[in-house]
Amino acid sequence: MKQTALLGRTAGLRPSALRRLERLAHRRHPEADGADLLTLQRLAAESRELELPLSLVLDGRGLCRLLWVGPLEQSGRLLERLPGGPRRAGGSLRLITCVGRAKQLEPQGGEAVVGLDLQPRLWLRYGDSPGGGGRWQAGAYGPGADPQHPWSCLLQGELDALCDYSPAEPEAPAASASRTTPGVERVLLLVLSPADPQEAQRQVAELEGLVRSAAAAPVGLVMQRHGQGSPQTVWGEGKLREAALEARRLGATLVVTDRELTPAQARNLERLLDLPVSDRSELILDIFAQRAASGAGRLQVELAQLRYRLPRLTGRGLSLSRQGGGIGTRGPGETQLEKDRRAIARRIDKLQRDVQKLSAHRARIRGSRGGQRRLALVGYTNAGKSSLLNALSRPAEGQAVLAENKLFATLDPTTRRISRPDPAGGPPQTLLLTDTVGFIRDLPPPLLEAFRSTLEETLEADLLLLVVDLSDPGWAEQVTTVHAILDSLESTAPRRLLGNQIDRCSAAALEQARQLDPEVLFVSATAGLGLQHLRDWLFQAPPGTKQTV
Numbered sequence: 001m002k003q004t005a006l007l008g009r010t011a012g013l014r015p016s017a018l019r020r021l022e023r024l025a026h027r028r029h030p031e032a033d034g035a036d037l038l039t040l041q042r043l044a045a046e047s048r049e050l051e052l053p054l055s056l057v058l059d060g061r062g063l064c065r066l067l068w069v070g071p072l073e074q075s076g077r078l079l080e081r082l083p084g085g086p087r088r089a090g091g092s093l094r095l096i097t098c099v100g101r102a103k104q105l106e107p108q109g110g111e112a113v114v115g116l117d118l119q120p121r122l123w124l125r126y127g128d129s130p131g132g133g134g135r136w137q138a139g140a141y142g143p144g145a146d147p148q149h150p151w152s153c154l155l156q157g158e159l160d161a162l163c164d165y166s167p168a169e170p171e172a173p174a175a176s177a178s179r180t181t182p183g184v185e186r187v188l189l190l191v192l193s194p195a196d197p198q199e200a201q202r203q204v205a206e207l208e209g210l211v212r213s214a215a216a217a218p219v220g221l222v223m224q225r226h227g228q229g230s231p232q233t234v235w236g237e238g239k240l241r242e243a244a245l246e247a248r249r250l251g252a253t254l255v256v257t258d259r260e261l262t263p264a265q266a267r268n269l270e271r272l273l274d275l276p277v278s279d280r281s282e283l284i285l286d287i288f289a290q291r292a293a294s295g296a297g298r299l300q301v302e303l304a305q306l307r308y309r310l311p312r313l314t315g316r317g318l319s320l321s322r323q324g325g326g327i328g329t330r331g332p333g334e335t336q337l338e339k340d341r342r343a344i345a346r347r348i349d350k351l352q353r354d355v356q357k358l359s360a361h362r363a364r365i366r367g368s369r370g371g372q373r374r375l376a377l378v379g380y381t382n383a384g385k386s387s388l389l390n391a392l393s394r395p396a397e398g399q400a401v402l403a404e405n406k407l408f409a410t411l412d413p414t415t416r417r418i419s420r421p422d423p424a425g426g427p428p429q430t431l432l433l434t435d436t437v438g439f440i441r442d443l444p445p446p447l448l449e450a451f452r453s454t455l456e457e458t459l460e461a462d463l464l465l466l467v468v469d470l471s472d473p474g475w476a477e478q479v480t481t482v483h484a485i486l487d488s489l490e491s492t493a494p495r496r497l498l499g500n501q502i503d504r505c506s507a508a509a510l511e512q513a514r515q516l517d518p519e520v521l522f523v524s525a526t527a528g529l530g531l532q533h534l535r536d537w538l539f540q541a542p543p544g545t546k547q548t549v
Helices: 015-025 037-050 075-081 109-118 197-213 237-250 263-273 280-291 295-312 336-367 385-393 445-450 452-459 475-488 507-516 531-538
Strands: 005-008 054-058 064-069 094-098 122-126 137-146 149-158 185-193 216-225 254-257 374-379 414-420 429-435 463-469 495-500
Touching (some): 015 037, 015 064, 037 094, 075 109, 109 237, 149 237, 185 197, 197 216, 197 280, 254 280, 280 295, 374 475, 385 414, 385 429, 414 531, 475 495, 475 507, 495 507
Parallel strands (some): 005 064, 094 122, 185 216, 185 254, 374 429, 374 463
Antiparallel strands (some): 054 064, 414 429
């Protein structure tokens, strides 16, 4: 295996300069601690000539594993090219940087973030020339606990003295065990909060719920007031620098934003944070992909994901920027990226045809149900629609709809027949009740369009029961969101408000619901309150609905 690598801004360097740098990279340093003074002085001379900072990454044996030319940036690239891979990163590494003409020795900005990703036990930093009296100032730094100063100065003095410096063994962090939980993504939430503190708290709680529903663990939060960012990055660069340091401190592997990002904004955030970034829409699509159980659900989720990702498809590395010429290509050649775009476009066309067939199939099923009244449960996600359907239909063991206290637990529409004896002694009265996918604010348009065939069960219903969880402090805003989504789908069916969880809500919430809809119905699906009254009301054929056959 090659001992060292020469990377960074090496393009355009003279061959003689490259040879000198390679010779410096192959010089050995003391084992365990310290550095070779002569090598550092020669490194400073090269830094003066190139007018660039130079960094050495040393392992525990004193071998240089990497010589980086230029400022430390994009730790992902640096770690990928480090000989031996990520397994060599950790407490045995030493990082030595000649900062060039910079007067500030303490690591700042993106350079401090890259250093945290490398996790060296010691970072020795010095300038490219000695000061007055031949004193060559240097500083030894170690990871610190202050978010504003992620690197604390362990010792500051002359370079020759610090070459023999041996730091004390760092204490193992208490949270190290939790950071290595296998299979769990650690997520930092990046939020642009509104002026209302209560509304901001509800939005953060909802985003945390989405992250947990995606089987990930939210470990931290960075907030900025709305209107203080820039169009290119949404958040300000200072706040993003704070988020990058917070992510390293908490061991986060992913950053999730509370709003949809344009492709350019996502790329800018990934560059500044040096971490993968997912926006709220991508998170919801990921939840749907995990929960899709039926073939129809998986089909619609794949279509929504491809529609979302197509404009965000970008080349990564050289593999997607090479051109291939020859017969059948356009002009001098076409990039691999263009081939991928065409392949995705063909896949989208096929999925659209399959979704149209699915829509026609469900239309035939609805037509075969004769004149039976059809009602649909709609509402915000996790409002209790599935629990209410189970309570009203009383399914046999093993036939109940999945009902969990998490967002988007149910994706596929489920229809149950509800019946009761005819008071006049005739045949039993029956109706069809459908549980539909839950809504949420700022639902991704590709998802809404892909699930239109599923939502047709809602659009074709005779009556919509708008289920709302009255124990949720933000239920009134949720009702507004659901009405807005139904209006965007051009739904004309009558709607009736159905207040759920009355055993857990306040009296003020009940009164507010009555003011919003004087004919509101109150139930508790889990406690069984008001269910018999609701069943009787369902069979009374409210105005605007068809009579039961």
